[in-house]
Amino acid sequence: MLFKTISTYIRSSPLLFAMISLGALFELLFHYLSALSFKYLIDKALIPKDATVLAIIVGSLIMIGLLNVITGIMGDYAKAKLGSQLLFDYRMKLFRHMQMQSHRFYERFRIGDILARFTDDIPNIQASSLQMLSGGLISVLSVMVGLAILFSMEWKLTLLAIGGSVLLFLPYRMLKTRSLMLNEAYYAQLGNFTGAIDENIKAYKVIRGFDLRKTMLTRIEGNLSAMLSIGVKRSFVNANLNRLPMLAISVLTAIILGYGSYLTFNGRLSIGSFIAYNSIFITVGQSMFGVSALLPYILSARTSFLRLQKVLDWQPEVAERGSRVLAPVKREIALRDVSFAYVPGEPVLRDLDLSISATGYTSIVGASGSGKSTVLQLLLRFEDPSVGEVLYDDEDIRETDYASLLRQVGIVFQDSILFNASIRDNIRIGRPEAEERDIEEAARAAGIHDTILGFTDGYETQIHNHGDNLSGGQKQRIALARALIRMPRILFLDEATSALDPDTERSVNETILSLSRTRAIVSVTHRLAYAAMSERIIVLEQGRVAETGSHEELMGCNGPYRRMWDKQQGFSLSKGGGSVQVDSNRLEQFTFFRGFEPAALQEISRLFVTEKFEAGVHVVEQGDEGDKFYIIVRGKVEVVRILDTGECKKLAVLEDGDHFGEIALMHDVPRTASIVTQLPCLCLSLSRDNFNPLMTQYPSIREALETSLQTRKQRSNAQ
Numbered sequence: 205m206l207f208k209t210i211s212t213y214i215r216s217s218p219l220l221f222a223m224i225s226l227g228a229l230f231e232l233l234f235h236y237l238s239a240l241s242f243k244y245l246i247d248k249a250l251i252p253k254d255a256t257v258l259a260i261i262v263g264s265l266i267m268i269g270l271l272n273v274i275t276g277i278m279g280d281y282a283k284a285k286l287g288s289q290l291l292f293d294y295r296m297k298l299f300r301h302m303q304m305q306s307h308r309f310y311e312r313f314r315i316g317d318i319l320a321r322f323t324d325d326i327p328n329i330q331a332s333s334l335q336m337l338s339g340g341l342i343s344v345l346s347v348m349v350g351l352a353i354l355f356s357m358e359w360k361l362t363l364l365a366i367g368g369s370v371l372l373f374l375p376y377r378m379l380k381t382r383s384l385m386l387n388e389a390y391y392a393q394l395g396n397f398t399g400a401i402d403e404n405i406k407a408y409k410v411i412r413g414f415d416l417r418k419t420m421l422t423r424i425e426g427n428l429s430a431m432l433s434i435g436v437k438r439s440f441v442n443a444n445l446n447r448l449p450m451l452a453i454s455v456l457t458a459i460i461l462g463y464g465s466y467l468t469f470n471g472r473l474s475i476g477s478f479i480a481y482n483s484i485f486i487t488v489g490q491s492m493f494g495v496s497a498l499l500p501y502i503l504s505a506r507t508s509f510l511r512l513q514k515v516l517d518w519q520p521e522v523a524e525r526g527s528r529v530l531a532p533v534k535r536e537i538a539l540r541d542v543s544f545a546y547v548p549g550e551p552v553l554r555d556l557d558l559s560i561s562a563t564g565y566t567s568i569v570g571a572s573g574s575g576k577s578t579v580l581q582l583l584l585r586f587e588d589p590s591v592g593e594v595l596y597d598d599e600d601i602r603e604t605d606y607a608s609l610l611r612q613v614g615i616v617f618q619d620s621i622l623f624n625a626s627i628r629d630n631i632r633i634g635r636p637e638a639e640e641r642d643i644e645e646a647a648r649a650a651g652i653h654d655t656i657l658g659f660t661d662g663y664e665t666q667i668h669n670h671g672d673n674l675s676g677g678q679k680q681r682i683a684l685a686r687a688l689i690r691m692p693r694i695l696f697l698d699e700a701t702s703a704l705d706p707d708t709e710r711s712v713n714e715t716i717l718s719l720s721r722t723r724a725i726v727s728v729t730h731r732l733a734y735a736a737m738s739e740r741i742i743v744l745e746q747g748r749v750a751e752t753g754s755h756e757e758l759m760g761c762n763g764p765y766r767r768m769w770d771k772q773q774g775f776s777l778s779k780g781g782g783s784v785q786v787d788s789n790r791l792e793q794f795t796f797f798r799g800f801e802p803a804a805l806q807e808i809s810r811l812f813v814t815e816k817f818e819a820g821v822h823v824v825e826q827g828d829e830g831d832k833f834y835i836i837v838r839g840k841v842e843v844v845r846i847l848d849t850g851e852c853k854k855l856a857v858l859e860d861g862d863h864f865g866e867i868a869l870m871h872d873v874p875r876t877a878s879i880v881t882q883l884p885c886l887c888l889s890l891s892r893d894n895f896n897p898l899m900t901q902y903p904s905i906r907e908a909l910e911t912s913l914q915t916r917k918q919r920s921n922a923q
């Protein structure tokens with residue numbers, strides 16, 4: 205495969221190859237003529253003292269030397285061009301391939317692994333190919349030409365040399381498998397290392413905030429130590445692949461010298477011929493060594509080539525095969541009988557039928573894990589359904605030209621990544637041909653124009669670290685402008701505002717509402733206060749549509765929407781979201797507070813304390829003694845349990861209105877699971893110390909709470 209690739213390259217650039225070959229040919233000519241010249245220099249010029257022959261020999265050598273330099277320079281240029289072209293082509297091929305991929309590809313290949321292909325494997329293939337092309341070509345030609353000359357001078361001696369050269373390739377046979385194995389292990393470790401560095405850069409805030417510097421240092425040290433140990437073995441084996449053939453050359457040289465001297469003593473070889481033979485043999489020996497020295501390069505390039513091929517062979521799940529241009533969507537987009545699974549056998553969407561109007565404002569809501577984001581991914585064709593169709597005005601989007609679909613849509617994600625460029629370029633990236641006034645118009649529509657003008661560098665303000673120098677709201681508004689500049693017929697929002705603080709979230713949602721007058725909006729959200737603004741709400745439950753309708757209609761249904769709505773109500777946030785209070789009526793929704801006297805509930809509500817957590821924080825640690833009960837007012841947490849096997853099991857995801865840790869109100873027992881925030885969280889907490897006096901005051905509370913907690917404890921243990 206590797207050789208096939210190189211020969212394809214040669215065939216595609218015959219001129220460059222001819223230049224390299226010419227350079228090699230003249231280099232050979234120069235070496236052999238210099239060596240052969242001794243025979244004529246000594247026998248025909250020096251011993252007979254013939255100045256004319258001497259001048260001819262020296263003049264010819266100078267001419268050939270000059271041509272050698274000129275063709276050598278041409279060859280160098282050709283190698284530089286061919287090598288750079290190979291780098292360019294392979295990197296483009298890999299990048300293009302990556303762009304066709306979806307989640308399975310990124311699950312299979314880690315970031316570091318892919319980066320290593322770009323930065324190490326491809327350059328390695330390039331360097332080795334060039335080495336084979338230039339060094340290899342010269343060496344092989346040199347061995348062939350040299351042996352032919354030697355054979356014509358003294359065939360017995362030459363047969364001896366050819367027989368002995370087999371020794372040169374013995375180390376290759378012995379060390380090949382080990383070298384390949386070590387190369388593979390080395391590149392795998394390199395991928396781990398690059399991945400760890402990438403993570404370290406992206407997560408630098410979390411690392412500092414949680415003082416994980418020592419942990420990360422230990423991790424990197426572990427990576428580097430593994431690389432060090434493999435690197436030593438790899439370099440040593442590859443050095444041996446070079447060193448051992450030298451031994452064979454030395455033995456051969458000694459034999460040739462001995463036998464050649466014997467022939468000269470007997471008068472069967474002139475002194476000039478012996479010196480010439482010997483110096484040609486040295487050149488041939490060096491070339492043979494040159495051929496064997498290529499072997500480590502070939503082995504290393506083979507490893508890199510196979511690694512690269514492994515990525516390139518990965519077939520994209522979403523094939524862009526449709527060619528029909530999608531007409532502007534006017535009526536509806538729909539999923540028909542759609543089933544979809546990320547993991548075979550574990551469907552996330554089941555026989556889903558869903559239709560969204562191509563005008564107005566639609567929200568898709570549901571509990572965490574109900575499949576909201578997956579629906580969006582199918583609508584945008586980030587994934588294709590396992591069964592069923594995704595239709596835009598009755599056109600199956602698998603049959604249409606993907607670019608014509610993307611031209612009609614805009615998307616804003618929860619965590620919008622901005623590029624490290626100016627604000628202007630970040631907005632323009634949505635439509636590269638956009639003019640200045642389009643950029644400003646999009647920024648105005650996204651409600652960020654005035655803020656940008658307020659920055660010292662205005663639209664030229666550079667964005668660092670994907671947006672670290674902007675607030676969350678500013679980032680999302682720029683992401684909104686980037687989507688709007690495409691003038692999408694449908695704007696998709698995937699939890700676009702849920703990570704913002706309450707005031708910013710409200711203001712960005714007002715902007716979104718105003719945008720819905722001029723284009724269709726499809727918003728995936730779990731925050732129902734904003735879903736209520738939309739004309740139509742689709743409620744998902746476990747991958748199926750549970751109900752649809754307007755906010756008012758769904759509230760009247762007393763179904764899952766109503767339950768979610770009630771769960772998210774009853775909290776009053778202060779301006780700026782700094783503190784929050786829970787209504788006593790809302791407390792009644794918790795089974796363990798149900799039936800308490802109103803006065804007791806009033807008092808309990810006053811005992812809650814506001815707590816804020818950044819994303820990635822362990823609010824509760826498994827095994828710790830619990831002393832607080834929490835309500836999530838805004839945010840999202842993951843409930844995880846470390847099993848006896850050491851495996852980490854995700855038990856649930858909790859979000860707005862959910863609660864955890866109520867057992868701690870009564871008992872001093874270790875937490876049965878850890879709670880880790882996935883998004884910034886605003887919580888209310890009630891500590892046992894604060895709660896205890898109430899139980900003395902209202903004795904019925906203890907009894908009711910105990911019964912309720914027993915039931916819950918049994919359920920939790922069963923999980």
Ligand SMILES: Nc1ncnc2c1ncn2[C@@H]1O[C@H](COP(=O)(O)OP(=O)(O)OP(=O)(O)O)[C@@H](O)[C@H]1O
Pocket residue numbers: 307546547552570571572573574575576577578579730857
């Ligand atoms: N790449 C993936 N690989 C495997 N499973 C996945 C993947 N992405 C999502 N899932 C699973 O699919 C289910 C639906 O996920 P999805 O993100 O669509 O839900 P959601 O309703 O948007 O949830 P959330 O509000 O928490 O984002 C979940 O059980 C989730 O764990």
